Amino acid sequence: MTDQPLLKATAVHKSFGEVEVLKGIDLTVRQGQVVSLIGASGSGKTTFLRCVNLLEEHDGGEILLDGDPIGYQVSGGKRRRLSETRISAQRARIGMVFQQFNLFPHLTAGENVMLGLTKVMGKSKAEAREIAEHWLRRVGLAERRDHYPYQLSGGQQQRVAIARAVAMQPRLLLFDEVTSALDPELVAEVLGVMHALADAGMTMLLVSHEMLFVRDVSHHVVFLDKGRIAQEGPPAEVFDNPESERLRSFLGRFHGLFGKVGNGSERPTQD
Amino acid sequence: MESWMTPGSFLFEAWQSRQGLLAGLAVTLASSALSIVMATVCGLLMGIGLTFGWWWLRLLARLYVDLMRGIPVLVLILFTYYGLALFGINVAAFWAGVIALGAFATAHVAENFRGAVESVPAGQMEAAKAIGLTFPKRLWYVILPQAVRRMLPPWVNTGLEIVKGTTLLSIIGVVELLLASQQVMARNYMIIDFYLLAMVMYLIINFAIAQLGGLLERRFSYLRY
Numbered sequence A: 001m002t003d004q005p006l007l008k009a010t011a012v013h014k015s016f017g018e019v020e021v022l023k024g025i026d027l028t029v030r031q032g033q034v035v036s037l038i039g040a041s042g043s044g045k046t047t048f049l050r051c052v053n054l055l056e057e058h059d060g061g062e063i064l065l066d067g068d069p070i071g072y073q074v075s076g077g078k079r080r081r082l083s084e085t086r087i088s089a090q091r092a093r094i095g096m097v098f099q100q101f102n103l104f105p106h107l108t109a110g111e112n113v114m115l116g117l118t119k120v121m122g123k124s125k126a127e128a129r130e131i132a133e134h135w136l137r138r139v140g141l142a143e144r145r146d147h148y149p150y151q152l153s154g155g156q157q158q159r160v161a162i163a164r165a166v167a168m169q170p171r172l173l174l175f176d177e178v179t180s181a182l183d184p185e186l187v188a189e190v191l192g193v194m195h196a197l198a199d200a201g202m203t204m205l206l207v208s209h210e211m212l213f214v215r216d217v218s219h220h221v222v223f224l225d226k227g228r229i230a231q232e233g234p235p236a237e238v239f240d241n242p243e244s245e246r247l248r249s250f251l252g253r254f255h256g257l258f259g260k261v262g263n264g265s266e267r268p269t270q271d
Numbered sequence B: 001m002e003s004w005m006t007p008g009s010f011l012f013e014a015w016q017s018r019q020g021l022l023a024g025l026a027v028t029l030a031s032s033a034l035s036i037v038m039a040t041v042c043g044l045l046m047g048i049g050l051t052f053g054w055w056w057l058r059l060l061a062r063l064y065v066d067l068m069r070g071i072p073v074l075v076l077i078l079f080t081y082y083g084l085a086l087f088g089i090n091v092a093a094f095w096a097g098v099i100a101l102g103a104f105a106t107a108h109v110a111e112n113f114r115g116a117v118e119s120v121p122a123g124q125m126e127a128a129k130a131i132g133l134t135f136p137k138r139l140w141y142v143i144l145p146q147a148v149r150r151m152l153p154p155w156v157n158t159g160l161e162i163v164k165g166t167t168l169l170s171i172i173g174v175v176e177l178l179l180a181s182q183q184v185m186a187r188n189y190m191i192i193d194f195y196l197l198a199m200v201m202y203l204i205i206n207f208a209i210a211q212l213g214g215l216l217e218r219r220f221s222y223l224r225y
Helices: A045-052 A084-092 A109-119 A125-138 A154-166 A184-199 A211-217 A235-240 A245-252 A255-261 B010-016 B018-052 B055-070 B073-086 B093-119 B122-130 B135-172 B177-188 B191-219
Strands: A007-016 A019-029 A034-038 A060-065 A072-075 A078-081 A094-097 A172-176 A204-207 A220-225 A228-233
Touching: A007 A045, A019 A045, A019 A060, A019 A220, A019 A228, A034 A045, A034 A211, A045 A060, A045 A172, A045 A204, A084 A094, A084 B122, A094 A154, A094 B122, A109 A125, A109 A154, A109 B135, A125 A154, A154 A184, A184 A204, A184 A211, A211 A235, A220 A235, A220 A245, A228 A235, A228 A245, B010 B018, B010 B191, B018 B055, B018 B093, B018 B135, B018 B177, B018 B191, B055 B093, B073 B093, B073 B135, B093 B135, B122 B135, B135 B177, B135 B191, B177 B191
Parallel strands: A034 A204, A034 A220, A094 A172, A172 A204
Antiparallel strands: A007 A019, A007 A060, A072 A078, A220 A228
């Protein structure tokens, strides 16, 4: 059972009305792995991430977290939606960081981190405060504990959001284009925190346009094209030997970027 | 000095009728406060139904809101007082007025609540879901604190409208401030003086409510984006 993948998606389908956004996604994430989804906008990567955390409900296929199906229960051949309580409990096992930070504006940085600890995990205020302080220190914001979100820079807000997600001790952390809304000079501080989490063995599934970072931090890279997986593999393989024309032209947009660092095939991978 | 307090002078007449006027003021304050409390409590509940309810609950709440917005308050007050009596339900004039005003303002509070909740960015609900909060907790700890801040200005407005609306209770014989003032005028014919006095008293009440609203808004001033 130790070989059971932490997240296993099989033939995941999702449509918005007439538009089929996901046309059968198979994806496996193992404990301690960092898996990145890349692809043009509209390729379905964010939708897939949102299906994993039940912010969208997939219409076909299944997503298993530690072997449990997410969002649905199949009984007697029929898919039944899980109760609100069960869904909330599943969500609590998966952390998510958003493009727009989504910190709670009426709570301080510390209170943002504490909310889930006290109201979902049922920890005491004192214990939650301790955990919040620990994680705010880890993201380098210990002295901002009592600041409200509007008093923080974008990069600081995003680091608080990461602390809020990781403090819940999730089995899996989802990152949805978390640096896309940041000023360029603030991107590095957020990527630095994510890198440290990956080094600490956190299991992460991320959608990102930061190709250098993706290449550097991922064990497995998945290229999505029009709702399907067009190519996947270790980063060196995906970035250096793009098989499809679509991936080549997609990576071509980042070409200047890779020119500067060579072809980087020495990057360590776990697969 | 002497002449100010001689019979026939305004101050003398006002002093003479102080008991009636103060009683009227008390009725105005009581009916306002009761209507505001009723509208706030019922309006919040209906607003939750209007925003998050099952389709049939949303439909019912929507019907209620549109109905109340389309009926003049005075008609509503008269209907509550006389109309219900026809069905054998006897309601004291004071309570008929409070219920009608409260029912009217409930629609406003419900609609304001819906607007306020829907103006909270969708990402807030998603972030609250992502940390595993259940629906009631998402509402209580994340959405409501932000919605309430947005609701304050229109809520204060509703309060002011209710205070002014209590004057309509005079039509069904509730001796509130306006009718009490008119009763004084019927004795001394000092019409301008006592309408002015009534105006000043209404102004003071509403000024106090507006101040209270301002105080609350400052209390929530940290809520910025």
